[in-house]
Amino acid sequence: MKKKIIILLFVIALGIFAFFRFQEDTWLCVDGEWVKHGNPSAPMPETGCGETAKPITPTGPVTIPTTEANIIVDIPIADAQVSSPLKVTGKARVFENQFSYRLKDSNGNIFAEGSAYANAPDMGQFGTFEISIPFSTTSNKGILEVYDNSPKDGAVIDKVTVPLNFKTTTLDAITETSTVKVYFMNNKYDPKITCEKVFPVERTVPKTQSIAKAAIEELLKGPTDNDRYLQYTTQLNDGVTLNKLTIVDGVAKADFSKKLEEGVGGSCRVGLIRRQIEETLKQFDTVKSVVISIEGRTEYILQP
Numbered sequence: 001m002k003k004k005i006i007i008l009l010f011v012i013a014l015g016i017f018a019f020f021r022f023q024e025d026t027w028l029c030v031d032g033e034w035v036k037h038g039n040p041s042a043p044m045p046e047t048g049c050g051e052t053a054k055p056i057t058p059t060g061p062v063t064i065p066t067t068e069a070n071i072i073v074d075i076p077i078a079d080a081q082v083s084s085p086l087k088v089t090g091k092a093r094v095f096e097n098q099f100s101y102r103l104k105d106s107n108g109n110i111f112a113e114g115s116a117y118a119n120a121p122d123m124g125q126f127g128t129f130e131i132s133i134p135f136s137t138t139s140n141k142g143i144l145e146v147y148d149n150s151p152k153d154g155a156v157i158d159k160v161t162v163p164l165n166f167k168t169t170t171l172d173a174i175t176e177t178s179t180v181k182v183y184f185m186n187n188k189y190d191p192k193i194t195c196e197k198v199f200p201v202e203r204t205v206p207k208t209q210s211i212a213k214a215a216i217e218e219l220l221k222g223p224t225d226n227d228r229y230l231q232y233t234t235q236l237n238d239g240v241t242l243n244k245l246t247i248v249d250g251v252a253k254a255d256f257s258k259k260l261e262e263g264v265g266g267s268c269r270v271g272l273i274r275r276q277i278e279e280t281l282k283q284f285d286t287v288k289s290v291v292i293s294i295e296g297r298t299e300y301i302l303q304p
């Protein structure tokens with residue numbers, strides 16, 4: 001019996017020692033505040049203490065969740081210089097796939113507006129769209145607005161605003177135009193860079209009987225700001241001019257200035273220059289083959 005009492009006293013003494021030993025250097029919760037006890041090596045707890053604990057204020061950056069836009073305009077890009085008709089492309093996720101657009105001048109006056117549809121596979125999903133907006137304005141600057149209307153009260157929602165620079169035009173010029181294609185490279189569509197593939201981009205030109213000549217002249221202007229934004233590039237030198245273009249019995253003969261071959265080398269670049277010119281001309285039914293010349297020469301031009 002005496003031995004059991006001694007053991008019990010020893011255990012009690014050991015417990016008292018451990019309590020004071022391990023509580024010596026720690027943090028204690030006193031009246032809702034963390035208070036040092038001794039010299040604790042651990043930092044003050046970040047959690048609150050007691051029912052009256054003060055909230056902890058975050059010290060790092062806070063990310064606020066954002067809602068994905070329901071209308072996205074890819075082109076035109078902001079501050080692009082545009083002419084009539086204005087081409088607008090992008091994607092939308094809107095009620096019944098229908099949305100609206102309008103053009104405003106620098107004074108806020110609307111001079112073109114309408115509605116369009118997104119090619120969405122199902123409700124609640126994104127669909128691509130492409131709009132061609134004819135316009136006439138005397139203002140050099142303005143904005144494009146693409147927006148949706150609330151089915152509940154008709155209020156404008158999901159509005160995208162794109163500032164633009166306008167090439168002023170007239171209504172006569174709007175009705176007397178044609179659309180042609182010019183061909184450029186695009187590594188997004190040809191990631192293996194095959195040196196063989198070129199891709200069409202549309203241009204609007206004044207209506208003319210020399211439509212093939214107009215297409216080549218547009219090709220020689222190179223990619224626009226919008227084209228470059230979409231990764232289109234050209235292999236033709238700046239400053240190349242078309243001397244003459246004839247189409248006889250399905251053969252298009254295109255003669256260019258010396259600038260066409262200036263500093264040009266490598267089979268890849270030479271091949272792509274030819275492809276750009278040939279495909280731009282072959283879009284027309286009257287052209288079956290293309291002969292390229294430089295200042296009248298057809299031999300030893302555009303050598304690799």
